[in-house]
Amino acid sequence: MKKFQIYSFICAIAFALFSCADGYLDTSSKTSLTEDEYYKTIDDAEMALVGCYDGYQRTVSDGGLSFYATSEVLSDNCFGGTGNSDGRNYQVLDRFDPSESSSDNDLFNTTWRSYYTAIARCNKLLNKLDDISWGDSTAIRPRIEGEARFLRAVMYFDLARLFERIPLLTTTTMDNIAQSEATETYQQIVSDLKFAADSIPASAYPKSKASTNDGRATCYAAKALLARVYLFYTGYYGSSDLGVTKAEVLQGLEDIIDSGEYSLVSDFASLWPASSYVPDESDNTLDTSPYAGEGNSETIFAQKFNNTQDYNGNVDGNLFIVMLGMRNTNWSPYGKGWGACTVNPDLFNDYSDSDARKAASIIDIAGEGVEDYDTGDQREYTGYMIKKYSPTCLPDGTSNTGGEGDFQISQDQDYVIVRYADVLLMAAELGSTNAQDYYDQVRERAGLTTKTVSQANIMEERRLEFAFEGIRYWDLLRQGLAVAASAIAGTTTLLSGDVDDKVTILSSNIVTTRGFMQIPQTQITLSNNVLTQNEGW
Numbered sequence: 001m002k003k004f005q006i007y008s009f010i011c012a013i014a015f016a017l018f019s020c021a022d023g024y025l026d027t028s029s030k031t032s033l034t035e036d037e038y039y040k041t042i043d044d045a046e047m048a049l050v051g052c053y054d055g056y057q058r059t060v061s062d063g064g065l066s067f068y069a070t071s072e073v074l075s076d077n078c079f080g081g082t083g084n085s086d087g088r089n090y091q092v093l094d095r096f097d098p099s100e101s102s103s104d105n106d107l108f109n110t111t112w113r114s115y116y117t118a119i120a121r122c123n124k125l126l127n128k129l130d131d132i133s134w135g136d137s138t139a140i141r142p143r144i145e146g147e148a149r150f151l152r153a154v155m156y157f158d159l160a161r162l163f164e165r166i167p168l169l170t171t172t173t174m175d176n177i178a179q180s181e182a183t184e185t186y187q188q189i190v191s192d193l194k195f196a197a198d199s200i201p202a203s204a205y206p207k208s209k210a211s212t213n214d215g216r217a218t219c220y221a222a223k224a225l226l227a228r229v230y231l232f233y234t235g236y237y238g239s240s241d242l243g244v245t246k247a248e249v250l251q252g253l254e255d256i257i258d259s260g261e262y263s264l265v266s267d268f269a270s271l272w273p274a275s276s277y278v279p280d281e282s283d284n285t286l287d288t289s290p291y292a293g294e295g296n297s298e299t300i301f302a303q304k305f306n307n308t309q310d311y312n313g314n315v316d317g318n319l320f321i322v323m324l325g326m327r328n329t330n331w332s333p334y335g336k337g338w339g340a341c342t343v344n345p346d347l348f349n350d351y352s353d354s355d356a357r358k359a360a361s362i363i364d365i366a367g368e369g370v371e372d373y374d375t376g377d378q379r380e381y382t383g384y385m386i387k388k389y390s391p392t393c394l395p396d397g398t399s400n401t402g403g404e405g406d407f408q409i410s411q412d413q414d415y416v417i418v419r420y421a422d423v424l425l426m427a428a429e430l431g432s433t434n435a436q437d438y439y440d441q442v443r444e445r446a447g448l449t450t451k452t453v454s455q456a457n458i459m460e461e462r463r464l465e466f467a468f469e470g471i472r473y474w475d476l477l478r479q480g481l482a483v484a485a486s487a488i489a490g491t492t493t494l495l496s497g498d499v500d501d502k503v504t505i506l507s508s509n510i511v512t513t514r515g516f517m518q519i520p521q522t523q524i525t526l527s528n529n530v531l532t533q534n535e536g537w
Contacts, residue, residue, distance in 0.1 A: 039128035042137060045144050048125040052151050053215070055118025057304060058315055059155065060415065064110030065089075066320035067158045068415060068470035070517070072341045072386075075473035076488045077463075079380040081342035083327060084497035086379065090340055096509035098518065098537055105537075108162070109520035115155050116169075122152040123172050139201070146199035150217035150225075153192035154417070157229055160185045161474055163534065164516045176530050183241060186233050190242045193229065196222035197252060207261045210295030214302065215414070220259060221301035223252030224418045227426045235478030236515075246430060253427040256300070257438075262420040263297045264445050269360035271298065273413055274390040277333040281395040286333055300418040307403030307412035317403075321411045325391040326363065328374040334363060335391030335399060335407055339377075341468075342494070343384035351464060356447045361467050363387045380503060381495040386468045389413065421445075421465055429458050477515045485510040512536035 038044050060066050072078045073093045080090030088101040098105070125148050134141050152170075159166045165179035168188060197219050205213040230249045234240050256262060269275040269290070276290040294302065309317030325337015343362055351358035363385040365373055375381050391411055394400050401410035421442050428435035439453040442465055451457055462475055476484040489507035493500050513536035524531045 039125075039131045041133060042135075042140055045125065045129070045132050045140075048121070048128075049144050049147055052118065052121045052125060052148050053304070054316075055114075055121040056151050056155060059111065059114045059118060059158075060303065060320050061305065061309060061315045061317050062110060062114045063319050064114055065108055066323070067111070067162065069320045069323055069341060070162070071470035071473045072468055074488075074515075075476065076344060077347050077467055077472050078341040078343055078386070079382065079492075079494065079503060081327075081340045081378070081380045082323075082338055083377050084379045085377070086338075093517075095503075095505050096513050096536070097506070105518065105521040107518060107520070109522045111162075112159075112520050112523055115159055116167075119152055119155055119169065120172055122148045122155075123170060126152075127171055142199035143201060143204055146196040146219075146222070147217040149192035150196035150200070150222050153189045153196070153222075153229075154225065156185060156189050156192075157225070160189070161232065162517045163519055164514070165532075165534075167531070176527055178530050179532065182233075182237065183239075186229065187241075187243055189229055190226065190244050193222045193226040194244060197226065202259065207295070207297065210299075214295030214299070215304035217301065220256045220261065221418060223256055224300045224423050224426075227253050227430070228418070228422075231426065231429070232474055232478045235480075250427060250430040250432060253423050253430065254432065256420075256423050257427065262300060262423070264420055264424075264441060265292045265296055265298050266445070267292075268356045268445060271296070271416075271419075272360060272388045274333055274363075274387050274392050275360040277392055279332040279395045281332075284395050286392065286394060286400055294414055298420045299416055300420060300423065301416075303415040303417055305412045305414055307401045307410040309409045310404055311409070317409050318411045318413055318415065319409065320415075321389050321391055321413055322408050324386045324389050325407075326365070326370070326373060326385050327378040329370070329372065330393045330397035331370045331373075332395040332397070333392045334370075334385075334387070335393035336397075337391050337407070339379070339385075341386055342378075342380050342382045343386060344492075345382050345384060347463075347467060348384050352448070354447055355464065356445075357464055357467070359387075361386075361388055363390060375495060375498050377497070379496045380501060388468045389415075416469065419466075419469075422471075425458055425462055425465070428453055429455065481511050481515060484515060509536065 070093060073080055073090055080094035082090050089104045089107055091100040092098055092104055092107065126145060129141060129145060160182060164182050166185060167177040168180040168185050169177060170188065196217060200217060200219045202219055205216045205218050226244065227249045230242065230244060233242055265271060270292040273291050278287040278290065280287060305318040306316040308314055322337045323340040325335055327339030328336055330336045348362055365383050365385065391407055392400055399405045399407040399410065401407065401412055403410040424438035424442055428438040432438060436453045439458065440450045442461060443450065459475060463472055466472065476487050485507035488510060489505045491502060491504045493502050495501060513534065516534050518537040519531055519533050524533060
């Protein structure tokens with residue numbers, strides 16, 4: 001009763017205040033925009049599009065399980081790692097085994113929410129395009145629509161690979177939507193990417209202006225991602241009912257190559273900050289000049305991050321990188337982190353010593369003389385950590401990220417989604433008449449001699465070229481469950497807290513789950529069980 005009386009009193013005061021001026025309730029807000037006032041002008045559309053990119057960024061910066069870190073944990077590149085006394089959620093993923101931590105039945109809930117929030121932003125913009133006054137600027141609408149549909153496709157591709165059957169929404173709705181079959185989702189992804197490839201002008205975001213337009217979707221990014229979608233779907237499902245042919249996909253890759261917009265950087269290590277930065281202890285600095293930089297000639301599409309993230313609601317840093325740092329250990333240029341994704345020694349040994357990608361991709365802790373590594377707090381220590389996406393630090397151990405300088409939230413290294421090297425190898429795999437040349441270009445940049453191009457050699461090259469870039473697991477899976485299970489399963493003795501720890505990954509777990517992940521239990525509950533759990537979870 002007291003609550004009702006207080007509420008009534010507040011309402012009476014509010015009514016009196018609002019009645020003091022005629023028409024007060026009819027005025028527009030001075031501090032915020034409403035949906036009825038918005039989506040009217042081209043500037044509104046451009047601003048909403050930026051919001052779509054921001055939503056995509058938040059799929060990593062919000063602190064959920066990163067798609068890319070998850071992809072590495074699932075693969076034969078890495079073990080789960082993290083701290084020796086941490087929860088075992090990464091071990092659940094690494095071993096495809098919920099019994100590793102039975103209470104972790106909501107691993108991807110934040111990830112799920114972030115992706116669908118970002119998709120909703122894209123859908124809202126796309127559904128409002130008819131309300132925009134385009135005037136004589138008829139070429140702007142297809143470009144904006146193409147970018148929004150590209151982002152939606154990228155995110156649905158991530159979700160479909162993680163969970164397979166997911167709710168497919170192309171409009172904003174509050175309805176309780178059931179999961180769609182994989183074919184329907186992939187056909188939508190292909191439709192969006194084809195539209196983006198046809199509608200975003202090649203001149204919209206040229207490489208010559210990468211300093212201002214890096215991270216924007218391009219027609220070339222759409223064609224590259226379309227090839228990745230095609231290869232995964234046709235490989236895993238053994239069907240090509242996608243609404244695009246192999247010839248069309250290959251032609252898209254050839255278009256990228258022929259555009260002259262992209263090329264391999266000469267030094268593989270220069271692609272990655274931690275691989276190229278040189279510490280100078282004399283003045284406590286890092287020489288960053290060897291780094292090729294963001295938006296370099298090899299970057300087809302990157303997910304952008306900033307170092308302005310803080311604890312007051314600004315969310316724009318790359319939070320997945322800190323998970324990959326050496327556990328509690330700074331050794332410049334490598335900065336500390338939480339020790340996830342310890343590198344499988346088998347991968348390290350599969351690189352030849354003459355392969356430039358070996359030292360550029362992996363931190364060899366003993367071989368590089370890293371001192372005082374905190375093995376006592378490291379789970380599943382192998383002696384190797386990821387270098388491509390390692391945090392970096394100054395010689396005195398302090399973070400060099402900028403912003404608040406907080407190594408946990410100020411990481412701003414972009415995540416490169418597609419590189420030109422991938423375009424070359426996908427074109428070779430799809431049967432380009434220049435397959436041998438494309439394959440050789442990638443090997444020669446790594447300092448290796450030519451080999452005869454073949455499917456098996458291409459897949460091995462992809463493993464070494466794209467290690468720790470979130471690609472290997474899906475390359476295995478698209479070759480079939482048996483291939484993936486054979487590559488990933490096994491028993492290895494590692495060190496957890498300086499004590500022997502036997503890690504066993506069963507091939508039966510991979511086969512039972514069909515390679516897909518656990519639908520968050522919270523989402524199943526919120527759907528009143530309209531959503532159903534994936535097999536094996």
